[in-house]
Amino acid sequence: MISTILIIGGGQAGAQAIDTLRREGFGGRIVLIGDEPELPYQRPPLSKKYLSGEMAADRLLFRHRSFYDEHRIELKLGQRAVRLDAQARQVALADGETLSYDRLLLCLGAASRRLTCPGADLAGVHYLRGIADVGAIQAGLKPLARVVIIGGGYIGLETAATGIKMGCEVTVLEMADRIMNRVVAPSVSTYFSDEHASHGVRIHCDTRVVGLEGAGRVERVVCADGKSHAADLIVVGVGAVAATDIASAAGLACDNGIVVDEHCRTSDAAIFAAGDCTNHPSPHYGRRMRLESVDNAFEQAKTAALNMLDRPTVHDRVPWFWSDQFDNKLLIVGLSQDHDRQIVRGDPASRSFSVCYLKGRELLAVEAINHSKDYMAARKLIAERTLLNPEKIADGNCALKEAV
Numbered sequence: 001m002i003s004t005i006l007i008i009g010g011g012q013a014g015a016q017a018i019d020t021l022r023r024e025g026f027g028g029r030i031v032l033i034g035d036e037p038e039l040p041y042q043r044p045p046l047s048k049k050y051l052s053g054e055m056a057a058d059r060l061l062f063r064h065r066s067f068y069d070e071h072r073i074e075l076k077l078g079q080r081a082v083r084l085d086a087q088a089r090q091v092a093l094a095d096g097e098t099l100s101y102d103r104l105l106l107c108l109g110a111a112s113r114r115l116t117c118p119g120a121d122l123a124g125v126h127y128l129r130g131i132a133d134v135g136a137i138q139a140g141l142k143p144l145a146r147v148v149i150i151g152g153g154y155i156g157l158e159t160a161a162t163g164i165k166m167g168c169e170v171t172v173l174e175m176a177d178r179i180m181n182r183v184v185a186p187s188v189s190t191y192f193s194d195e196h197a198s199h200g201v202r203i204h205c206d207t208r209v210v211g212l213e214g215a216g217r218v219e220r221v222v223c224a225d226g227k228s229h230a231a232d233l234i235v236v237g238v239g240a241v242a243a244t245d246i247a248s249a250a251g252l253a254c255d256n257g258i259v260v261d262e263h264c265r266t267s268d269a270a271i272f273a274a275g276d277c278t279n280h281p282s283p284h285y286g287r288r289m290r291l292e293s294v295d296n297a298f299e300q301a302k303t304a305a306l307n308m309l310d311r312p313t314v315h316d317r318v319p320w321f322w323s324d325q326f327d328n329k330l331l332i333v334g335l336s337q338d339h340d341r342q343i344v345r346g347d348p349a350s351r352s353f354s355v356c357y358l359k360g361r362e363l364l365a366v367e368a369i370n371h372s373k374d375y376m377a378a379r380k381l382i383a384e385r386t387l388l389n390p391e392k393i394a395d396g397n398c399a400l401k402e403a404v
Ligand SMILES: Cc1cc2nc3c(=O)[nH]c(=O)nc-3n(C[C@H](O)[C@H](O)[C@H](O)COP(=O)(O)OP(=O)(O)OC[C@H]3O[C@@H](n4cnc5c(N)ncnc54)[C@H](O)[C@@H]3O)c2cc1C
Pocket: 008, 009, 010, 011, 012, 013, 014, 033, 034, 035, 036, 042, 043, 044, 045, 046, 047, 079, 080, 081, 082, 107, 108, 109, 110, 128, 129, 130, 155, 243, 246, 274, 275, 276, 277, 291, 292, 293, 294, 295, 297, 320, 321, 322, 323, 324
């Protein structure tokens, strides 16, 4: 009988798992262990409206304290789980307490990848992962402050857009030849580069940071091409690494994430994992992957919760992501790897277009820029593996859902 479920990690996945467990009628003991002191909260606004001050902290929370009380959730917040003994089915916390479980769910998330160049530990160098990171960044986003963002991915670019809105001088340094190069088509990178430039963000691609300099506090960023960029504040957004420390130390299989099966079960039958920390199979795409997205954490947590209650459920979602930069909404559905054809629908100059990726006649992924109709249609077409007509796709006047 399952009487105690422990959840480690009070982020998106941890919060969702609690919800599903109680909704599905689990009446036993649930303990949530989280090393952040806050109640579980949403991270996406941290680089968007919360950073700009347009959203209050209260609105970040998934649930207020009363929800956890009413649902008899034992909260151990501000507490790090430091050791997992899978054989004894016990978890040790930093304060010395040991908790036993029948089922354990690891929702450990990911940690910001750190710079390793000289000067990386100077004051004024920031990372953006949790609410605790925001205050210092916000304090530095003053009018005319020289803000250098290292990394032209989602978080870096969203922070750049917010910084400009707050009156800063913003420079983005990107090592690759274009921004968001791992996640979007060249035409989408170009569109967003132009958007940033038109708002005053300076973007330098093909630019590798080799050092940070300053007397105690960062004053400039030095690049491999010999150029340097004056900085009052630096925000580093160079990706994230799956948090696997306690899992790998306990002997669970880990490989760019905690390895789980399609039921979100780890290599130990009593331990499950969900969210950014997992390396999971995608039946739809026929390969393993690690994703960092709200939708993935939400859906995997639901699946893991059901399987922990011995209700066999398979996680097989077509992933989707979003990013907000200025007044643009980028929506991405599916994974474009393995495509053999790319079709742009609509004219980027109209500020509403999409890029479709096909393999043969099957749609693999769509990047929709201010075009929620194409995004919505693509979700269904991709999930159902509908075969499409490329000529109709290319015709911007034909609705994507009609391009069969
Ligand atoms: C600034 C920012 C903006 C983002 N914007 C978007 C967006 O626009 N769209 C989108 O889809 N996604 C976005 N994401 C990604 C999204 O927030 C994550 O994919 C999602 O939060 C993952 O949920 P999770 O539960 O797996 O991990 P998290 O939400 O990171 O939660 C993991 C929790 O576990 C805790 N933890 C780790 N180890 C331990 C331990 N040993 N003991 C106790 N606690 C532990 C961590 O401190 C953390 O609180 C953004 C992320 C960030 C940081």
